[in-house]
Amino acid sequence: MSEEPDSGTLHPAEHRAYRELYASSRQLVNRWERLIEALKGTGAGETLQVGAGRVRELLEALPARTEAYGLHGGIAAQGLGARIADVRGAVTDRSVDTGMVLRLAVLDVEHVTTLLGQLAALADARSDRELASFCREWESTMRPQVKAVRKEAVELGADPGRAAAPLDSSLLGRVAHGAGWVMGSVGEAVDRVTGSRPGADKP
Numbered sequence: 001m002s003e004e005p006d007s008g009t010l011h012p013a014e015h016r017a018y019r020e021l022y023a024s025s026r027q028l029v030n031r032w033e034r035l036i037e038a039l040k041g042t043g044a045g046e047t048l049q050v051g052a053g054r055v056r057e058l059l060e061a062l063p064a065r066t067e068a069y070g071l072h073g074g075i076a077a078q079g080l081g082a083r084i085a086d087v088r089g090a091v092t093d094r095s096v097d098t099g100m101v102l103r104l105a106v107l108d109v110e111h112v113t114t115l116l117g118q119l120a121a122l123a124d125a126r127s128d129r130e131l132a133s134f135c136r137e138w139e140s141t142m143r144p145q146v147k148a149v150r151k152e153a154v155e156l157g158a159d160p161g162r163a164a165a166p167l168d169s170s171l172l173g174r175v176a177h178g179a180g181w182v183m184g185s186v187g188e189a190v191d192r193v194t195g196s197r198p199g200a201d202k203p
Helices: 012-038 043-069 075-095 098-125 129-158 160-164 171-195
Strands: none
Touching (some): 043 098, 043 129, 129 160
C-alpha cells in the first residue's frame, strides 16, 4: 500500500522547481529592466514594465511561502538569475534584432507562468491545497502578461524596420548587432551551399 503524500514537506521536484522559479523570475526582472529602458515610450516598453512589476510582486510573496518549508531563494538562486540576465543583456540582446528580443521576452514570462502551473500540480499531488492555491493564483496573474507581451511581439511585425533594428542604438549595440548579422549571413551561405548538394536534405 502506498504512503499518503506528505502535505508538509516539499517533494524534491518542487524544491528544484522553486529554485528555478526564483532564478527565472530574477532573470526576467533584471533583463526586462534593460529592455524597458531601450523601449521607453513604446507600447512594448509599457507592457514589459507592467509584467516586470508583477514578477517583482511574486518575488516578494514567494519567501513567506517557501521558507515555511525550509526552502530559501536568496543570494544563490536569485544571483544565478541576475548573472544570466547580465550575460543576455551584454551579448544576446545586443547582437539580435529587436523583433527577436521581444520574442525571447515572451519565452521569459511563459517560463515563469508554466513553472507556477506545474508547481500547483505538484502541490496538489501532496494534497497541499494552500500552496497549490497560491501557485495557481499567481499563474492566473501572470497568464495575461504572457498574452500582452506576445501581442506586442506580433504587432512589432507591422514595423519591419524597427523589428530588424538593434535594440540598443549605442555604438557598442550597433557593432554587436552588425556582428550578429554577419554571423547569420555566414550561416545562410553555408546552408545554401550544403543544401544544393545531392542528398543534402537527408539526415
